[in-house]
Amino acid sequence: MTNWIDIAALDDIPQQGARLIRTRTGCVALFRTHDDRVFALDDRCPHKGGPLSEGIVAGHTITCPLHNWVFDLNTGIAQGADDGSVATYPAKIENGRVLVGSEIIARRHAA
Amino acid sequence: MMTAPKERLVVIGAGMASGRMLEVLTDAGAPYDITLFNAEPRGNYNRIMLSPVLSGEKTYEEIVTHDDAWYAERGITTRFGEHIVKIDRKAKVVTGQHGDLPYDKLVIATGSAPFMIPVVGRDLPGVIAYRDLDDTNTMIAAARPGAEAVVIGGGLLGLEAAAGLQMRGMKVTVIHIMGHLMERQLDPSAGYLLQKALEARGIKVHCKGATKAIMGEDRAEAVLLEDGTVYGADLVVMAVGIRPETRLANDAGIEVERGITVNDQLRTSDPSIYALGECVEHDKQLFGLVAPLYDQAKVLAAELLGQASAFQPVQTATKLKVTGCDLFSAGDFADGEGREDIVFRDPGRGIYKRLVLEGDRLVGAVMYGDTADGNWFFGLIKDQTDVSAMRETLIFGPAFQGGGSVDPMAAVAALPPDAEICGCNGVCKGKIMEAVAGGADSLDKVRATTKASASCGTCTGLVSQVMALTLGGAVQTKDCMCGCTDLTHEDVRRLIKAKGLKSMPAVMQECGWTTPDGCAKCRPALNFYLLADWPLDYRDDRQARFVNERNHANIQKDGTYSVVPRMWGGVTTPAELRAIADAAEKYNVPMVKVTGGQRIDLLGVRKEDLPAMWADLNDAGMVSGHAYSKGLRTVKTCVGTEFCRFGTQDSTGLGIRLEKLLWGSWTPHKVKLGVSGCPRNCAEATCKDVGIVCVDSGYQISVSGAAGMEVKETEALVTVPTEDEAVEWTAAFIQLYRENARYLDRAWKWTARVGLDWVKDHLSDPENRQALNERFELSQSVYRKDPWAEHAKPGARDEFSPLADCRLEAAE
Numbered sequence: 001m002t003n004w005i006d007i008a009a010l011d012d013i014p015q016q017g018a019r020l021i022r023t024r025t026g027c028v029a030l031f032r033t034h035d036d037r038v039f040a041l042d043d044r045c046p047h048k049g050g051p052l053s054e055g056i057v058a059g060h061t062i063t064c065p066l067h068n069w070v071f072d073l074n075t076g077i078a079q080g081a082d083d084g085s086v087a088t089y090p091a092k093i094e095n096g097r098v099l100v101g102s103e104i105i106a107r108r109h110a111a
Numbered sequence: 112m113m114t115a116p117k118e119r120l121v122v123i124g125a126g127m128a129s130g131r132m133l134e135v136l137t138d139a140g141a142p143y144d145i146t147l148f149n150a151e152p153r154g155n156y157n158r159i160m161l162s163p164v165l166s167g168e169k170t171y172e173e174i175v176t177h178d179d180a181w182y183a184e185r186g187i188t189t190r191f192g193e194h195i196v197k198i199d200r201k202a203k204v205v206t207g208q209h210g211d212l213p214y215d216k217l218v219i220a221t222g223s224a225p226f227m228i229p230v231v232g233r234d235l236p237g238v239i240a241y242r243d244l245d246d247t248n249t250m251i252a253a254a255r256p257g258a259e260a261v262v263i264g265g266g267l268l269g270l271e272a273a274a275g276l277q278m279r280g281m282k283v284t285v286i287h288i289m290g291h292l293m294e295r296q297l298d299p300s301a302g303y304l305l306q307k308a309l310e311a312r313g314i315k316v317h318c319k320g321a322t323k324a325i326m327g328e329d330r331a332e333a334v335l336l337e338d339g340t341v342y343g344a345d346l347v348v349m350a351v352g353i354r355p356e357t358r359l360a361n362d363a364g365i366e367v368e369r370g371i372t373v374n375d376q377l378r379t380s381d382p383s384i385y386a387l388g389e390c391v392e393h394d395k396q397l398f399g400l401v402a403p404l405y406d407q408a409k410v411l412a413a414e415l416l417g418q419a420s421a422f423q424p425v426q427t428a429t430k431l432k433v434t435g436c437d438l439f440s441a442g443d444f445a446d447g448e449g450r451e452d453i454v455f456r457d458p459g460r461g462i463y464k465r466l467v468l469e470g471d472r473l474v475g476a477v478m479y480g481d482t483a484d485g486n487w488f489f490g491l492i493k494d495q496t497d498v499s500a501m502r503e504t505l506i507f508g509p510a511f512q513g514g515g516s517v518d519p520m521a522a523v524a525a526l527p528p529d530a531e532i533c534g535c536n537g538v539c540k541g542k543i544m545e546a547v548a549g550g551a552d553s554l555d556k557v558r559a560t561t562k563a564s565a566s567c568g569t570c571t572g573l574v575s576q577v578m579a580l581t582l583g584g585a586v587q588t589k590d591c592m593c594g595c596t597d598l599t600h601e602d603v604r605r606l607i608k609a610k611g612l613k614s615m616p617a618v619m620q621e622c623g624w625t626t627p628d629g630c631a632k633c634r635p636a637l638n639f640y641l642l643a644d645w646p647l648d649y650r651d652d653r654q655a656r657f658v659n660e661r662n663h664a665n666i667q668k669d670g671t672y673s674v675v676p677r678m679w680g681g682v683t684t685p686a687e688l689r690a691i692a693d694a695a696e697k698y699n700v701p702m703v704k705v706t707g708g709q710r711i712d713l714l715g716v717r718k719e720d721l722p723a724m725w726a727d728l729n730d731a732g733m734v735s736g737h738a739y740s741k742g743l744r745t746v747k748t749c750v751g752t753e754f755c756r757f758g759t760q761d762s763t764g765l766g767i768r769l770e771k772l773l774w775g776s777w778t779p780h781k782v783k784l785g786v787s788g789c790p791r792n793c794a795e796a797t798c799k800d801v802g803i804v805c806v807d808s809g810y811q812i813s814v815s816g817a818a819g820m821e822v823k824e825t826e827a828l829v830t831v832p833t834e835d836e837a838v839e840w841t842a843a844f845i846q847l848y849r850e851n852a853r854y855l856d857r858a859w860k861w862t863a864r865v866g867l868d869w870v871k872d873h874l875s876d877p878e879n880r881q882a883l884n885e886r887f888e889l890s891q892s893v894y895r896k897d898p899w900a901e902h903a904k905p906g907a908r909d910e911f912s913p914l915a916d917c918r919l920e921a922a923e
Binding site: 008059095 | 290294298299369395444448449559560561562626627628629630631634635653654655656657658661662666668669670909910913914915916917918
């Protein structure tokens with residue numbers, strides 16, 4: 001059972017953009033897609049540590065700003081020829097608010 | 112369960128849901144003594160048909176569903192025009208304005224209230240909501256031909272209001288806060304087509320418009336937007352949304368969340384009280400469309416008759432009731448894991464269809480222009496039909512079922528599979544063949560799956576040959592823009608101009624994009640093309656920009672940024688240097704470095720510090736150096752006649768003049784200039800995009816140099832006698848480059864594609880040069896401004912900081 005944390009209003013995240021949540025073990029990127037869905041992923045590309053939140057959001061993918069690796073926001077898995085994945089966290093919209101699974105607080109401690 | 116004497120049933124609200132419930136209940140010979148309250152001084156009418164009443168296509172009498180005779184015939188006591196003041200649950204009594212009435216069972220069907228955005232001026236006469244017949248009559252009374260109306264809200268209701276007012280002869284503007292109309296029902300492509308259709312009818316549409324205030328002395332006169340736009344308005348209609356009307360229930364202490372919470376039997380937290388319609392919340396869901404409300408009505412009637420029944424919300428479909436706008440949407444059309452799109456676009460006929468599949472099922476459909484098959488698709492969605500067998504032809508509708516599929520597999524090529532084709536990424540031929548066999552039938556797809564030819568690109572020809580062999584010659588070698596389209600950059604630029612495409616959804620629709628919102632490759636390119644071609648109409652889309660341009664600083668490998676203030680022509684002052692030093696210390700800048708472009712780079716700045724640092728530099732009179740942009744970077748100069756004993760002209764002054772003219776402009780790739788005061792060329796002008804070397808008789812202008820991966824001397828363009836002409840030619844060259852080059856082609860690459868003679872031909876005509884200068888100046892009227900100042904404004908800084916900090920919570 002997921003416990004949810006209310007992070008912000010949906011409008012605080014630009015459409016086709018991202019904002020960051022700071023946690024004790026690094027940043028989590030919160031993406032908002034063109035069709036108003038939200039996704040939470042580690043803000044760190046497995047390739048060279050690029051901040052994914054600064055990439056371009058298209059469809060349900062994010063392209064890393066440093067070397068153009070492309071990740072599926074649903075699964076966190078790198079697309080095409082690149083091999084790697086980014087941790088994903090539950091995220092949803094409720095009443096115009098963005099909620100994220102509370103595990104982002106305790107991530108890695110729990111693992 | 113029910114026994115005589117009759118129980119007393121009180122219904123609050125005579126809307127469509129309660130009307131349907133009463134129909135079903137009384138048809139079954141309701142064993143109740145029914146009293147119906149309504150705040151409006153009339154009974155039930157078809158609210159959905161208010162927009163034809165507004166437009167004059169129907170009268171109120173035609174949309175009445177229950178008249179006085181109907182209520183009398185069914186034995187329903189009506190108390191219309193009377194508000195309920197209070198519900199006493201203990202005594203089971205409702206208090207109306209004209210007296211109390213006891214109940215055994217109570218139905219709350221208070222519907223919804225329009226949401227009025229809390230801006231200054233919303234209480235002025237002439238500002239109304241669009242909800243009921245009285246609102247409609249107010250609008251009809253105000254609708255003088257030629258008068259101006261502003262409708263705030265581009266959803267279903269707002270657009271119907273806009274169309275109705277327009278049909279009554281008003282000049283209508285729709286202001287919508289989102290990027291496209293009806294965003295809850297439509298995706299951006301369909302929203303774009305709708306906007307186009309409305310605009311063709313004379314309705315102005317302003318998307319991404321946030322209302323700041325409604326202005327007027329005694330009554331509404333104009334609407335002011337956050338971006339400063341003002342629209343005159345004799346009438347302002349707010350149609351931004353509705354919220355459940357729950358005040359009575361709240362006061363009575365019944366459980367209310369967003370709406371009055373009900374169970375599957377529409378029962379509230381009080382077992383004697385039911386709720387129905389737009390005021391309820393069922394399973395965390397609210398309801399605004401009529402179909403589920405009618406379902407609720409049937410369930411509640413059954414419940415009141417003592418029959419078992421349960422409300423289950425069903426999929427709903429939407430159609431817009433605006434004559435001439437044919438659109439349909441049903442189901443869930445958001446992208447999602449395991450979901451696939453089938454997109455059909457026929458730009459010539461203005462048709463767009465998108466089906467969303469999840470596995471073997473159709474889960475959503477959006478259609479514009481041709482909605483004849485809408486109900487067939489809606490049926491497939493509702494019934495969860497397995498559509499895998501007809502997938503190939505599904506989008507063509509029921510008439511086309513039964514087509515065969517095509518197998519693109521071809522003969523295997525004869526080259527050794529372990530031969531390395533792409534040196535950069537170490538891709539051998541076998542891997543490319545695998546990718547092609549796996550469905551990568553275009554160069555772009557092969558690049559995406561194998562990375563072959565994705566870096567330096569010199570093996571592109573070789574990769575195409577391998578593909579051609581593998582595919583038996585059926586390879587698409589056209590150099591398309593990206594995986595979203597088969598068109599080349601040149602095709603797209605031509606179409607943007609020829610068809611007057613002024614927004615990203617417009618381009619994607621008219622050019623037949625295969626993805627809903629493009630990709631990281633085409634979006635930045637389209638953003639540039641649109642802003643270069645339509646500087647006044649198109650607004651720069653930050654989310655379509657690479658990180659550096661979005662954040663107006665250069666990202667470094669550790670995620671910090673570098674900040675480079677502009678130094679006009681490489682000239683600075685002690686005061687500027689002091690301000691730079693202060694900023695470096697204040698923000699703990701780990702490295703201060705002099706750049707090759709004659710300015711100072713502050714490296715290692717944290718993103719959240721950027722706006723404050725910019726504000727400090729702004730205060731000292733400095734602006735962004737655009738060291739991050741595909742735009743004008745630097746104008747490198749030598750000291751020229753000011754100080755140098757060899758100088759022939761004021762090269763420093765010319766460099767500063769050029770930089771002040773060109774700064775802020777966006778170009779296909781970066782643009783660097785150099786101005787040297789004599790042929791000794793201390794400013795290294797002859798390896799720049801535009802280089803000017805001053806000589807005794809004037810100015811030698813040369814273009815298309817390079818000093819990066821490629822090193823290339825500039826080629827002579829022209830020699831002119833005066834500084835004014837040098838400036839005119841330079842701006843004309845840059846505008847020609849802006850208008851014609853591919854995104855990410857440096858000037859030298861572009862001139863190599865089109866030929867320098869073509870460029871010279873265009874620029875040698877004085878009229879043409881003049882026109883290019885005028886178009887450049889028009890664009891600069893928008894873009895010659897400091898982006899740092901924009902983003903350093905207190906209200907604009909948020910996006911540079913994290914949204915939330917969960918570190919403390921973790922420590923607890």
